[in-house]
Amino acid sequence: MKNFDNVTSWSRHLDPFYLEQLRTLRSKVIHLLEGMGEKTIGIISSVPEEGKTSISLNLASSVASIGDKRIMLIDCDMRKCDLTMILGMRGEIGLSQYLDDAAGGAESIIKNSKVKNLYVISSGRKVQNSTELLTRAKFRDLLVILKEKFDLIILDLPPVLNTADPVAVKELVDKYIMVYFAGKTPLGILEESVNEIGKDKILGVVLNAVDTEKIMKYKKYYQYYY
Ligand SMILES: Nc1ncnc2c1ncn2[C@@H]1O[C@H](COP(=O)(O)OP(=O)(O)OP(=O)(O)O)[C@@H](O)[C@H]1O
Ligand SMILES: [Mg+2]
Numbered sequence: 001m002k003n004f005d006n007v008t009s010w011s012r013h014l015d016p017f018y019l020e021q022l023r024t025l026r027s028k029v030i031h032l033l034e035g036m037g038e039k040t041i042g043i044i045s046s047v048p049e050e051g052k053t054s055i056s057l058n059l060a061s062s063v064a065s066i067g068d069k070r071i072m073l074i075d076c077d078m079r080k081c082d083l084t085m086i087l088g089m090r091g092e093i094g095l096s097q098y099l100d101d102a103a104g105g106a107e108s109i110i111k112n113s114k115v116k117n118l119y120v121i122s123s124g125r126k127v128q129n130s131t132e133l134l135t136r137a138k139f140r141d142l143l144v145i146l147k148e149k150f151d152l153i154i155l156d157l158p159p160v161l162n163t164a165d166p167v168a169v170k171e172l173v174d175k176y177i178m179v180y181f182a183g184k185t186p187l188g189i190l191e192e193s194v195n196e197i198g199k200d201k202i203l204g205v206v207l208n209a210v211d212t213e214k215i216m217k218y219k220k221y222y223q224y225y226y
Contacts, residue, residue, distance in 0.1 A: 033069070043156055043177050046161050053086070056073060071153075073156070077123060092122050093109060106142055130163070166197065
């Protein structure tokens with residue numbers, strides 16, 4: 001995934017197993033939205049580079065592309081800012097400045113995307129005190145504002161076992177989606193991060209793997225959650 005134009009036509013680029021999971025996830029998310037007002041979803045994984053940012057963007061684009069729901073996608077990984085770079089929003093004022101009182105009101109960081117009904121908030125400048133910023137009351141207040149304006153809020157978060165961020169925002173997140181790179185990350189590591197977050201909070205596990213044989217090996221475990 002080199003740039004945002006690739007993402008807008010995601011269904012033509014991705015492998016069938018990945019697409020099938022995205023469709024299932026989309027159904028689960030839409031079902032969730034029809035329920036008790038839960039609309040904030042955090043995308044997490046145990047360790048780095050398991051595919052969180054890709055899933056965040058693909059899922060957000062996918063939900064936005066059907067129906068008329070308004071989707072907000074936030075780059076909450078303020079240490080790496082990968083989503084912001086993919087979206088071509090590097091250098092723009094975003095979440096880190098907003099939370100540090102160095103931006104205007106919430107409206108100043110909410111941006112349109114190239115996908116209809118999909119809106120984004122970039123990470124802003126890279127920071128190391130991400131956990132501290134996300135635990136400020138200002139982030140909580142921002143989510144309150146966004147919940148009034150949007151039907152679904154997707155947070156692209158850093159990994160569970162390398163940072164404190166996913167657990168730090170637990171009270172603000174209704175459900176997490178756990179991305180798991182089968183064959184690369186040991187199963188014990190996944191179990192550790194699932195325990196850290198709590199099974200009840202996990203809407204689904206996305207099995208990300210290039211090797212389909214490995215997918216079959218892990219599918220049993222994956223079905224347990226999914
Ligand atoms: N299903 C897949 N098949 C092949 N490559 C993939 C797949 N999913 C993600 N990638 C690639 O793997 C790399 C890491 O993906 P991504 O940035 O989405 O992961 P991440 O979990 O957000 O990483 P980080 O922890 O660094 O934020 C990217 O180069 C991405 O293009
Ligand atoms: Mg990422």
